[in-house]
Amino acid sequence: MPIHHSPFTIDNLPFFSHFWRFAGSFSVRTKILGIVLALVVLLGVGITVQVRSVLRLALEQRLQEQSTSVARDVAARATDMILINDLFSLHQLLVETQVNNPDVLYAFVTDNNGIILAHTFGPGFPAGLLEANPVASNAHHHTVLLETDEGLVWDTAVPIFEGKAGVARIGLSEKSMRATVAVLTGQMLLTTVLVSAVGIAAATWLTWIVTRPILDLKRAAEAVGRGDFQQSVTPWANDEIGELAQAFNLMTAGLSRAEQERAEREQMRSQLLEKVITAQEEERRRIARELHDETGQSLTSLMVHLQMVNQQCPLPETREQLESVRMLVAQTLENVHNLALELRPSVLDDLGLVAALRRYAHDYQARYPIEVDLEVVGLAERLPPAVETAIYRIIQESLTNIARHAQSTTASVLLEQRHNRIRAIIEDDGVGFDMEKVMGNGRLGLYGMRERAELLNGILTIESEPGQGTSIFVEVPL
Ligand SMILES: Nc1ncnc2c1ncn2[C@@H]1O[C@H](COP(=O)(O)OP(=O)(O)OP(=O)(O)O)[C@@H](O)[C@H]1O
Ligand SMILES: [Mg+2]
Structure with a gap:
């Protein structure tokens, strides 16, 4: 069984041939536009996603640290108030903390038995919150992430006086951090859209620049295909396409010259042919006339003479011979006549x-x-x-x-x-x-x-x- 080896090139790979068939079905304009748009969108979205996640991580960590430091601060300042049982100042402290730090969603303090001494919740204290963040009395602090109706909250508990005086609790909301991330994401996406618009405009302009001379060339090449060799195109720039235009102009100039030479040769050929045909007709006419007027006349008079001699001859044998000679001459005359007719019938000139x-x-x-x-x-x-x-x-x-x-x-x-x-x-x-x-x-x-x-x-x-x-x-x- 014969095996055919086709040379290995990248085009032979099925994937590439499929890809080329697909890519080739679009115009250059669409291809350039598509590439620019895809790159801008890919870059914009990629950078946005990355920046967003890095920023979130950093802000989250800061929020956590902030939660701890605020809680420790409250715990330190609350110690004396608990010891002298000054609940009013304790409440003031919590309110002040919340005012100074808008991210603080709530703050409260409990005594060593878990009884709430002061809080920022107004009328009612949410059920279950107290137990949500248990802290060991020997720990520095303990932070958990709570899911609440107001969103995610970093809740830090700090034992006061190693838990002997109670616990200070602070809840820091993620809301403003999330808003910052959302604003930044929105701005980056907006930038992507704007850059895409600029990219589309630039690509359109670029394709116009690139394809205009190519379309000119195409039109001119089609005209050349129809046999119009006078075509020339204006090279727009000194780049590869400009060189192509110059090469094209050289080609059409060459074609035009060749066409002109061909037309001249053709004209000369038909002039020559006409001369040959005319000369041939002239020559035929002359020979036909010669045959008719000279040879034909001579043969006719020869026949007449033979007849006269025949009539006057007394010897029957000679008379018979003379008669056969006369018939030979008559046959020759007929042949000459036919020949003249074939060459150029005088009827054609005389009667049409x-x-x-x-x-x-x-x-x-x-x-x-x-x-x-x-x-x-x-x-x-x-x-x-x-x-x-x-x-x-x-x-x-x-x-x-x-x-x-x-x-x-x-x-x-x-x-x-x-x-x-x-x-x-x-x-x-x-x-x-x-x-x-x-x-x-x-x-x-x-x-x-x-x-x-x-x-x-x-x-x-x-x-x-x-x-x-x-x-x-x-x-x-x-
Ligand atoms: N009416 C016809 N019927 C059949 N074959 C023909 C006819 N006319 C031409 N042909 C074929 O075409 C060929 C070319 O004809 P053409 O008149 O050019 O040349 P020719 O008659 O062979 O020679 P000449 O140059 O003396 O005319 C002939 O040889 C013959 O085979
Ligand atoms: Mg013939």
Whole structure:
């Protein structure tokens, strides 16, 4: 089993090919916008999340420390008041503490038996709070995080006089810390949104800068594709795209030059061809006239002389010989006549295309076992000599091809003049041929036909298929 090794490149990985198919389906504008936006959002959100968590940790720790220090302060200042049982001052102290520190949610003091001596709760003391933070009498302090109706609270208990005088309790709310974190998060997200907006504007501007020359190039390249080589694009900058524009301009200049040279060569070729065809026709006409006027006349007078000699000759044997010579001369005259006709029928010059074609068809049917159906529609006047010659030669070559290659017993020729155009269709139902195989085989018949039509700004199309006969269609403007 053969194994095919394709060269290993990154593009061969299925993931990358999927990715490229996906990425390639977006325009450059969308790609740049997407990348900028994704980066800004990723960076903004990432930094926000990180700063938020670091800040929270730091603030939490500070809150905890604050809770401890406030509680210790209250415990220190409350000692004397408890000892002299000055509950009013104790209450004042708690209220003062709360006023000085807005984060303090509550404060209270109990005696060594757990009886509340003073608190900041107003009418009622919340149930269960007392037991929420038990502290050992030999501990410095004890802090717990309580979940209350007012949010999370850092509750610190500090034993007074190693618990012999009682316990001071302080609750510090997390609310303001949370508000700070929320404000900072909001500001950072707002900054992210603003930077995103600036990023989108910058990316749009950048893509416009980058894609404008590329779109110019695309338009110009499409025009070149349509055959307009006069295109040139303005290089906007000295960067890679500018260099591409310059290379493109060089290319179109080269193409334009090549196209011009090609057009000049083509023009020269058709001029040359026209000269060749005209010269050939001239030469044929001259030879045909020579054959007719000189050779034909001589042969005719030779025949007349032979007849006279024949009539005067008394010897029957000689007379017979003279007669056969005369018949030979008559045959030669006929051949010369046919040759002249083939070369250039004087009828074409004297009586025009239709008469010449009728004459040709008549002679053709006499020469080959092929029946020609010649139909002429709407040709009243003489046509320009160049058109008459071209159409005559095209039909002559087509009929000759039918006789030589088609193996057909019938041929039809339709000649029609309509709206200042002359058109001819020559058809047979013979063996046909394959155009692809025949073109470029060095034969000149079909090629010459087309050239003659195109020199007169006409068109010639050949339709043929093996076994399907052949149709030749030619149309020439007048
Ligand atoms: N009516 C036709 N029926 C069948 N085959 C044809 C017909 N006309 C042309 N062909 C095929 O096309 C080929 C090219 O024709 P073309 O007239 O160019 O050359 P040719 O007749 O072979 O030579 P010449 O250059 O002397 O005309 C022929 O050789 C023949 O195979
Ligand atoms: Mg031919």
